[in-house]
Amino acid sequence: MRTGRVRDAIVRATKEGIFEFVFEMVKADPIFVFSHDAESSNIFSAAVQYRRAKIFGLIYGFNMKSALAGASDSSYGNTLLHMAGMSAPSTSLDHIAGAALQMQRELQWFKEVESIVPPRVHGHLNKQGLTPQQLFTKNHEDMMSKGEKWMKDTASSCTVVGALIVTIMFAVVFTVPVLMFLGILTSRYAEEDFLESLPRKMIIGLSTLFFSIVAMMTTFSAALLLMLHEQSWIFKPVICLASIPITLFVLMQFPLLVAMANSTYGPSIFDRKMKRWF
Incomplete structure (x- = not known):
């Protein structure tokens, strides 16, 4: 029960971008990188979804990067690259002036995640039948x-x-x-x-x-x-x-x-x- 609450706290901290708390917890026990909720498969999935670049950067220092990058959540079948294809929360883009620069930032996120996931993930279909690229295009038409x-x-x-x-x-x-x-x-x-x-x-x-x-x-x-x-x-x-x-x-x-x-x-x-x- 206590471990479950700790995992929930880590996921919430990831979504809020509280880097120090997340880093100290996963450094104390790396198993906590697999903390997740219904929308994510691990903390890096949540970090991508909520565009927390500093927390996502921890993946570069983790020796199981490929395994984490290739995982998908059980509820929607979304991989890490699908998360990058989702629309960013408005709070993460408010400081960026102009819709064109916001679109550029979203593309930078997608290309960065695309560069570290296994090749098989590029064509992976989620439960909506969409690849990460198709999901990105669908969610960013208005932007x-x-x-x-x-x-x-x-x-x-x-x-x-x-x-x-x-x-x-x-x-x-x-x-x-x-x-x-x-x-x-x-x-x-x-x-x-x-x-x-x-x-x-x-x-x-x-x-x-x-x-x-x-x-x-x-x-x-x-x-x-x-x-x-x-x-x-x-x-x-x-x-x-x-x-x-x-x-x-x-x-x-x-x-x-x-x-x-x-x-x-x-x-x-x-x-x-x-x-x-x-």
């Missing part, structure tokens, strides 16, 4: 649709700014951001595109757009200074007024560029270098 709309809306607004810069500067080099955003608008928007292809285009587009804005303002300021070098009282207010909309646009879009770059090329949320602890 994918919202991600497509988010990417197109962002690209459209940036295309307008880029087109204005091209009109003002008359330089071929400034067409690069416009072309990148047009590439986003005309993409096929397959699931895989959200993992790296679309974010890469957005990163390049925003980076070149910011460079174009800086170059335009530098050129504008230099030209104005040459024309009004003896009337600085006119020059400074004009530059300040012209900088206001540019500054507001950069402040709104630059955090997006940083978030997308970190999500695509930054450190992984999964601790693959976890030391062997059992």
